[in-house]
Amino acid sequence: ARVSGGFPRGLTTSMSSARNRHRSVVNEEMEENNNKQIHALGSKVFEMKNIAIDIQKELEKQNKQLDDLSTPMSRLGDMFKKTMSAMGKMTQGGGSCYMCQLILFVFVFFLLLKYLIMG
Numbered sequence: 001a002r003v004s005g006g007f008p009r010g011l012t013t014s015m016s017s018a019r020n021r022h023r024s025v026v027n028e029e030m031e032e033n034n035n036k037q038i039h040a041l042g043s044k045v046f047e048m049k050n051i052a053i054d055i056q057k058e059l060e061k062q063n064k065q066l067d068d069l070s071t072p073m074s075r076l077g078d079m080f081k082k083t084m085s086a087m088g089k090m091t092q093g094g095g096s097c098y099m100c101q102l103i104l105f106v107f108v109f110f111l112l113l114k115y116l117i118m119g
Contacts (some may be wrong), residue, residue: 087102
């Protein structure tokens with residue numbers, strides 16, 4: 001009993017089953033490799049999730065610190081505006097004596113500051 005390809009029927013059946021076994025082994029190896037890669041990808045996604053959570057916590061902490069800083073800074077800004085307003089009134093008043101006193105005060109202040117820092 002020969003088949004159309006010229007090979008005996010038993011030989012073609014055994015060749016076909018050998019091919020099927022080979023395909024099965026190759027498919028199992030590919031599936032195992034895919035499973036390993038899926039596991040590795042899952043681990044990386046888990047790590048990235050943890051990093052994202054850590055970044056979120058750090059940002060929340062820094063935002064709180066910035067909020068805590070904004071109140072004193074706004075008060076300082078208000079004080080600076082009041083000081084500049086007073087300086088403007090003083091200089092417009094025409095009192096050159098006040099300006100000389102202010103310059104002298106600033107000069108003495110910086111000398112004293114230098115003396116304290118330098119020891």
